Amino acid sequence: MTTQHAPVSVLGLGSMGIALARALLRAGVPTTVWNRTSERARPLAGEGARVAPGLEAAVAASDLVIVCLRDHDAVREVLGGLDPSAYEGRVVVNLSSSTPGEGRASAAWAADQGITYLNGAIMVPTMLIGDPEALILYSGNQVAFDRAQDRLRPLAGLTTHLGSDPGQAALYDVAMLEIFFASMTSFLHATAMVTASGITAREFLPFAQQMAALGGTVMEGLAADVDVHQFDGTEDTLEMELAALDHIVHTSDEAGLDGTLARHMRDLVRRAVDAGHGADAFSRVVEMVRHQP
Ligand SMILES: NC(=O)c1ccc[n+]([C@@H]2O[C@H](COP(=O)([O-])OP(=O)(O)OC[C@H]3O[C@@H](n4cnc5c(N)ncnc54)[C@H](OP(=O)(O)O)[C@@H]3O)[C@@H](O)[C@H]2O)c1
Incomplete structure (x- = not known):
């Protein structure tokens, strides 16, 4: 099996988790999926994903585990549901949005558990996942990034590691989002004036x-x-x-x-x-x- 086709597991099938899993499937990556509410996995089964019967099986299926849940509290709750030994030999990449402080707290928590862990921040909406111009920022554990980066490329053409601070991906995320929301809000206010x-x-x-x-x-x-x-x-x-x-x-x-x-x-x-x-x-x-x- 080439590195490119080594299996990947996706934990969390909200609209973003589904988009991530679909991008992996499109790239021919054997993909295992898991979601707290199991019905959400059903459409992906028809698209070639392996639906794990439980969290433990999902983590066991791949040495690269991508987790994309609502927030970092949910991530720590879900990952903490397994014995830390379940993550041995695995890289866990957390693509759930957070603040810099939360990103650092999750990385510290993962280090305590002995989990090889990387924070990421997705900077595009679901429809751009897999696009060559899509941007996902990473920060924290460089070794984890080096191990995972080629296999993360099907998710986004632009894959950047910002440095060893695990909070930095979230810092850029919130800073970029401020620019986004301020521009959109000022556009809508300006539009209200002209209309x-x-x-x-x-x-x-x-x-x-x-x-x-x-x-x-x-x-x-x-x-x-x-x-x-x-x-x-x-x-x-x-x-x-x-x-x-x-x-x-x-x-x-x-x-x-x-x-x-x-x-x-x-x-x-x-x-x-x-x-x-x-x-x-x-x-x-x-x-x-x-x-x-
Ligand atoms: N959607 C976007 O365009 C976009 C863009 C950039 C970044 N993101 C980030 O990606 C992450 C996921 O976004 P999304 O759009 O997929 O959100 P979503 O559609 O609201 O899905 C949330 C996911 O989190 C799970 N979840 C929430 N609390 C949980 C808990 N306590 N235990 C287990 N699972 C839990 C949900 O499981 P259930 O199905 O069981 O409820 C679901 O899989 C967020 O951090 C978001 O900020 C999203």
């Missing part, structure tokens, strides 16, 4: 997309400023940006919308200006976030 004037969301969409793409470019300058702790305004100044942010708040108010997000952005900049940083660049905002009033 209040009879413009459709579709009409506005290409303009929104252009601005979102610009955001990606602007981040390069922000990151450079943050790393050298240098916030001098050249092309932009906070004083000028405060006026633009005030316009957003007023337009939102005139349309009778919840302008909390716009107000929050405006207030961060206003605090910087009031503190004498009006001539600085937008990157100065990082200091306002770091030092609460």
